[in-house]
Amino acid sequence: MTRMSxxxxxxxxxxxxxxQSCSVLREYGSEQSLLSKPDGSSTFVQGDTSILAGVxxxxxxxxxxxxxxxxxxxxxxxxxxxxxxxxxRAREQCVRETCEAALLLTLHPRxxxxxxxxxxxxxxxxxxxxxxxACMALMDAGLPMSHLFCGVTCAISKEGQIIIDxxxxxxxxxxxxxxxxxxxxxxxxxxxxxxxxxxxQELQQCIAISQKASEQIxxxxxxxxxxxxxxxx
Amino acid sequence: xxxxxNYGINSYISIVVLYxxxxxxxxxxxxxxKHIITAGKEQAAPQSAGWETALAPLTGAEDARVTSLRHxxxxxxxxxxxxxxxxxxxxLEYHRSFLKENCRxxxxxxxxxxxxxxxxxxISTADGSALVKIGNTTVICGIKAELTMPPSxxxxxxxxxxxxxxxxxxxxxxxxxxxGEQAQSASQFIADVIESSDLINLEELCIEKxxxxxxxxxxxxxLDYDGxxxxxxxxxxxxxxxxxxxxxxxxxxxxxxxxxxIQKKRHLKINRHPVGSSFAVFDxxxxxxDPTAEEESLSTALLTVVTDEExxxxxxxxxxxxSLSGEKLQHCINRAITRNKEISKxxxxxxxxxxxxx
Numbered sequence: 001m002t003r004m005s006x007x008x009x010x011x012x013x014x015x016x017x018x019x020q021s022c023s024v025l026r027e028y029g030s031e032q033s034l035l036s037k038p039d040g041s042s043t044f045v046q047g048d049t050s051i052l053a054g055v056x057x058x059x060x061x062x063x064x065x066x067x068x069x070x071x072x073x074x075x076x077x078x079x080x081x082x083x084x085x086x087x088x089r090a091r092e093q094c095v096r097e098t099c100e101a102a103l104l105l106t107l108h109p110r111x112x113x114x115x116x117x118x119x120x121x122x123x124x125x126x127x128x129x130x131x132x133x134a135c136m137a138l139m140d141a142g143l144p145m146s147h148l149f150c151g152v153t154c155a156i157s158k159e160g161q162i163i164i165d166x167x168x169x170x171x172x173x174x175x176x177x178x179x180x181x182x183x184x185x186x187x188x189x190x191x192x193x194x195x196x197x198x199x200x201q202e203l204q205q206c207i208a209i210s211q212k213a214s215e216q217i218x219x220x221x222x223x224x225x226x227x228x229x230x231x232x233x
Numbered sequence: 234x235x236x237x238x239n240y241g242i243n244s245y246i247s248i249v250v251l252y253x254x255x256x257x258x259x260x261x262x263x264x265x266x267k268h269i270i271t272a273g274k275e276q277a278a279p280q281s282a283g284w285e286t287a288l289a290p291l292t293g294a295e296d297a298r299v300t301s302l303r304h305x306x307x308x309x310x311x312x313x314x315x316x317x318x319x320x321x322x323x324x325l326e327y328h329r330s331f332l333k334e335n336c337r338x339x340x341x342x343x344x345x346x347x348x349x350x351x352x353x354x355x356i357s358t359a360d361g362s363a364l365v366k367i368g369n370t371t372v373i374c375g376i377k378a379e380l381t382m383p384p385s386x387x388x389x390x391x392x393x394x395x396x397x398x399x400x401x402x403x404x405x406x407x408x409x410x411x412x413g414e415q416a417q418s419a420s421q422f423i424a425d426v427i428e429s430s431d432l433i434n435l436e437e438l439c440i441e442k443x444x445x446x447x448x449x450x451x452x453x454x455x456l457d458y459d460g461x462x463x464x465x466x467x468x469x470x471x472x473x474x475x476x477x478x479x480x481x482x483x484x485x486x487x488x489x490x491x492x493x494x495i496q497k498k499r500h501l502k503i504n505r506h507p508v509g510s511s512f513a514v515f516d517x518x519x520x521x522x523d524p525t526a527e528e529e530s531l532s533t534a535l536l537t538v539v540t541d542e543e544x545x546x547x548x549x550x551x552x553x554x555x556s557l558s559g560e561k562l563q564h565c566i567n568r569a570i571t572r573n574k575e576i577s578k579x580x581x582x583x584x585x586x587x588x589x590x591x
Contacts, residue, residue, distance in 0.1 A: 090421035097553015188556030196429045
């Protein structure tokens with residue numbers, strides 16, 4: 001984490017404790033406005049998973065994609081290697097719809113907002129890291145939003161233990177994997193994407209844990225913004 | 234005399250029809266605005282005043298759009314035109330006015346699915362097939378089994394390749410060319426459901442370790458798109474897999490080539506029966522099941538819950554939109570569990586009738 005320059009709104013938070021001992025987010029950090037061309041940019045690092053995000057917008061939109069009363073949101077996820085496939089498309093859809101729900105798109109009719117997410121390294125919880133990076137980049141771009149959002153991934157191990165923010169290895173060994181996006185206004189579930197089978201009770205448990213973890217991430221968002229703007233003054 | 238008929242695309246908030254009768258100085262107006270439909274002084278229009286008159290040279294209304302409503306008489310068609318106009322101009326308000334009364338424009342209650350019909354063995358040339366209709370939504374699934382080499386990372390397993398196709402035939406919203414985002418995310422969702430529900434034991438598809446296995450291509454094609462694609466796809470896939478028969482295949486030890494005995498066919502062993510239920514959220518609070526294409530596009534969020542026969546969840550798929558509280562989610566899950574029983578019964582009944590027909 002030392003590679004990040006200290007002058008650029010760098011924030012970091014280490015090992016946070018939740019009620020269950022297994023429910024600890026990995027070390028995470030972020031840096032904003034590190035790219036010069038996009039209107040907003042950020043990196044988000046969760047353990048070894050790292051995403052670089054850039055936001056362009058509100059900008060001109062292709063006529064075929066123009067929507068008369070709101071802005072068009074486009075999300076592109078670039079994998080570390082090769083071309084984006086069907087899995088990336090499904091992730092793009094999740095991130096796009098989350099951004100659409102958060103952004104006040106009616107303020108920019110007939111324009112486009114493009115979010116580009118470059119996977120730097122995937123070590124589990126990729127979708128939640130994408131969501132966090134996208135939110136940080138949107139904040140950096142200064143686009144009006146009705147609420148913030150964050151992503152939390154939970155894995156349910158074969159023994160029924162819930163592991164929060166799993167690594168790629170834990171993801172492989174687990175019985176079920178659940179990713180939620182939580183909004184900052186009411187802490188409700190914005191998106192839910194799951195694999196594997198699980199009981200209703202386990203689902204509700206995972207949602208509760210994610211909501212709890214989301215509070216920490218939102219606090220981190222606030223701290224990072226505070227730190228960044230206090231430096232400008 | 235001139236009539237202004239401003240009947241635009243959705244972007245026009247109001248439809249204003251003004252009927253001027255200059256020499257008598259009376260007028261009739263029909264104004265459809267955001268909340269109110271009013272029709273005033275209809276009688277002032279002379280008997281001959283059909284919509285034909287709308288095509289008379291328009292004075293002072295150069296920007297008015299005139300559409301093809303020429304041949305209907307103003308008197309007879311007014312209520313219909315107004316309902317249709319209301320629907321076109323304010324589709325969301327139109328739906329809200331129904332939802333307020335706990336019903337929907339097609340007459341369903343909020344928690345009611347459209348009639349679901351299932352036909353199996355619809356394609357005789359496929360190894361297994363099924364056709365599902367949920368209301369107007371029609372989905373057909375064909376299964377093709379091919380012999381291939383097992384993947385190197387799992388030499389004792391076969392594999393399943395699902396593909397959802399949304400051709401331009403099924404709806405005007407889909408364009409020809411490579412599959413769009415919706416088709417791709419639907420394919421990924423179906424693949425996830427197959428994997429997470431443990432539908433088929435993939436080891437059973439292996440014939441000889443690291444030499445020969447079956448690959449099942451499950452091609453799901455939408456013929457008519459009227460919402461709730463994912464539910465229809467899952468039912469079609471499940472029924473087609475239950476319907477599929479694979480011939481017995483062996484490896485000839487001498488020639489090392491695969492041999493297929495078409496006479497000996499067996500059904501696949503289906504471990505679990507996942508069934509999906511889709512929900513749409515209106516105005517962040519009202520939840521309706523089995524949305525039509527129109528309801529889908531007007532809703533603020535969509536949710537698909539897949540359960541199996543043991544009431545375990547295989548997928549809770551909410552690809553965005555507005556947020557949903559835990560209680561609402563629980564309500565949806567409960568409905569999905571009852572839906573699973575309904576569909577399981579339907580599928581069993583269809584297979585039972587096939588057996589007796591033979």
